[in-house]
Amino acid sequence: MLSEEQLIEKCIQKDRKAQKILFERYSGFLLGVSMRYARNVPEAEDILQDAMVKIYQHIEDYSHRGSFTGWMKAVVVNTAINHFHREKKHAWHLDIENVNETDVEGNLPENCAFTREELLGVIRSLPAGYRLIFNLYAIEGYKHREIAALLGIDVNTSKSQYSRARSWIRTRLEKLARVARRTDKP
Amino acid sequence: MNGSNDIEKLFREQFEGYRAEPSPGFWPKLSRKLQWQEFLRFGWDRFNVYYAGAALVAAGVALGIMLTGGMETETETTTRDSVRINGPAEKQETSPQTREEPVLFEHLPESSRVSVQEPTTGEWMDVPEVTPEKTTETPSDTPRRQEPVETLQEEGEEVFDVPEAERKDLDMLPPVADYHITPLHGCAPLAVMCVNLSQYADSCTWYFGDGGISHHENPSYLFDEPGIYPVSLRVMNEAGESVLARDTVKVYPRPEAAFEISPENPDLPGEPVFFYNYSRNAASYLWHFGDGHTSDAFEPLHKYDQAGGYDILLVAYSEAGCVDSALVTDAFGVSDCSIVFPNAFRPDPGGPTGGYYNPNDPSNTVFHPVCRGVDEYRLRIFNRTGALVFESDRVEIGWDGYINGTPARQDVYVWKARGTCINGKSFVKHGNLTLIWDRQ
The missing domain is CATH 1.10.1740.10 (RNA polymerase sigma factor, region 2, helix turn helix motif)
Structure with missing residues (x-):
């Protein structure tokens, strides 16, 4: 070895x-x-x-x-x-049905254990640009300043994209939790 | 903000140590890409695109010279006198010598120096072509043309005042590569011991033929894939290098023993058991059935005299004598799990028995499962209105057909059983049963 x-x-x-x-x-x-x-x-x-x-x-x-x-x-x-x-072309593309979603503050559903596959699915459902910023900020722990430098974008763009990514994820997780609650009931 | 922190925490926790296995074809693809990149990258010590290019150019030059050979000898003879002044003529004298015997350094230090420093071919050929121009065109020459002449002169200067210290280097004997490897063949993964028997070497490099290299003097090496690998040893000292590629190591594939038992839960004793052989790269087999009997058939059929768990071992031999084995421990034993319920029973009209039963009693007065390897267990029986009429959490206790001491109606009942096996699996089963009273 x-x-x-x-x-x-x-x-x-x-x-x-x-x-x-x-x-x-x-x-x-x-x-x-x-x-x-x-x-x-x-x-x-x-x-x-x-x-x-x-x-x-x-x-x-x-x-x-x-x-x-x-x-x-x-x-x-x-x-x-x-x-x-x-692949930048499609980076910020968003389905039309999701455009009107606003950032809903609030806690995640309680007692909800998401599997890693579910979370990965959520990450993958993000538009490429959101996914990148979410990964860099939330998981890798980069600062918005660093992300802005890495991607060649404005710091505020990074912040706003991150907040939208977060809101997207929260909506998806709530949906997942609802489904889970429904199927868990006998 | 709390919500967002939750999200970050959630994802961070889940993906902290996340590992995903690349698909099987990933490494070969990556390996090919790396080899290609290596080929494109420059390096002195291995073949790459630059060498390939240089070889092509050299071949082109050689071809060109061959074609124009007659013409060149003419110009050479006419300008030979003036060439001598610059020195390369000496070089021409020495060149054949150095090519014939590049390792003899006792005499003519200049020849040896030149041969060590400029081993490339083509340089020699260029010299006579260059010098005539030099003589006819005088000092105002193109820099490209002048260059080789300058270097030659430098070398000439160096040659005349070789210091004593360097002379020692020149007296040094060139290395002689030799090695010994044991074993030269065997089953994968094969570990070999390499012994370096070279003389006069300062450093060595082993090439194992599968991409592995080592700079150790006496390395041990593990060939983990079957194949035929040429092993070469390159040894160096300041006087030169020597390469020996003599032995090849043969690594035989190891067979893979694998089998399946059919049926998995035979009714022992009595029911014959068939063994499917899924072994690969094997030529002969030896089965140990676990009851003292053996067989060398490819797919044997065996009858066990007793019920119970058996350790079944299959040993597979390849033609080269490599061995692999597969073992199934405690086959047909309690680690298997099975639970089967009947669908009818005839209770004892003599009164409640408490549900205890003898598994080998054929009288069928108690409703109970036939099972093996069950750990936790819970059986419930309902009547047609859905009321619970019997409950048991012990496999040994079944239903005797009485509810609180009074005989249950002759009817169809529904049962549900759930529990876990000793091997950790859980089961949930349900069905119906018909209760029949004897009419005598």
């Missing part, structure tokens, strides 16, 4: 076997990240593939400050952002 250090060292030497070990060890975690940014599994795998190529090519740039997984995750996130820029 190679340690992380040895593995990185061997990957710098472009050892094919080490590359495979690295892939086997981390691809699950990294695909888990890219899944949140993609509409579906093939898209998530596309992002992961691009990110893995970058990781293998630039592994010597990893500075050993911060965790290695954190570094790889950042590569995946950046790749997802690039991917989004490429």
Whole structure:
């Protein structure tokens, strides 16, 4: 069992076997990240593939400050952002039926355990731009300022898009909870 | 704001350690892409597009020279005298020598230096072409043309004052690669020990033929995929390098033993049991049925003399002698779970019995399931109006056909049973039953 250090060292030497070990060890975690940014599994795998190529090519740039997984995750996130820029055309598209929804404040339904698949489904139902900002802000923990710089948009745009994404998600979760309550009753 | 925090927390918690498995074809695709990228990237130590380009150019140049060969020799002879002044003529003398015996350094230090520094072909060919122009056109030359002549002169200077220290390097013997690997063949995953027997080497690189490399002197290496792998060892010191690619390691595929038992819950003893063989890459088999009997058939049929749980082992051998086995523990034993209810019974007219029964008693006076491996259990029986007439949470106690001591009506009843098995599975079953009184 190679340690992380040895593995990185061997990957710098472009050892094919080490590359495979690295892939086997981390691809699950990294695909888990890219899944949140993609509409579906093939898209998530596309992002992961691009990110893995970058990781293998630039592994010597990893500075050993911060965790290695954190570094790889950042590569995946950046790749997802690039991917989004490429597909920007449809980024802010919204179904007409959802346009009038306003941000309803209020708590989430109580005692409602959502499964990860349900949450993933909700994330995937978001328009690409919302999905990106929600992921970056809510899960990755980037600041609006950083997101604005990453995406080349205004800070206020980031904030307003985030709030709309949140409202969208809340509506979806409430709908899910209603369905769950109905089906749970015998 | 509370609501939004909830959302963030919810998502963050769910996706913190989220892992998703990539599809099976993902790595081969990525691997191909990486190989292509590697090919495009420049590097001294491996074949890539630059080398491929250089080889093409060299081939082109060589071809060009071959075609125009006759013409060039003419110009060469006419300008030979002036060439001598610049020095490359010396080089021409030494060139054949260095090509024939590049590893002998005892004599003529200049030749060895030149050969080490400029191993590329084509450079030699260029020299005579360049120098005539130089002599005819005098100092105001194009920089591109001048360049090779300058480098040659530099080398010439270096050659004359080789310091003593460097002389030692030149006396150094070139390395001789040699190695020994054990074993040279075996079943996957195969671990091999490599022993480096090279002489005069400073550093070494092992290439294992499956993409793996090692810089250790005596590495042990694990081939985890079957195949034939050429192993080569490259050793270096300052006098040069030597590559030996002699042995190939054969890694045989390991068979995969797998089988299925049919039926899964046979009525033992008596009912014959058939074994489906799903093994792969195997040539012969040995079955251990767990009752002391064995068989070497591909798909045997076996009769057990006793009921009970058996450990069934299948050993599969490949032609190369690789082995794999598959084991099913406690087959037909209590870890299986089954529960079956009858649909009619005839209670004992003699009075309530309390519901205790003997499973092997064929009299059918108590309504009870035939079951195996049941842990928790709850049976309820309702009459046609939906009123509960009997309840039991013990498998050993069934319904004797009496309600509070009085005989129940001859009628159809509905039962519902739920519970869990020892193996953790849960079950819910329901059905109806007909209660029949003896009319004598």
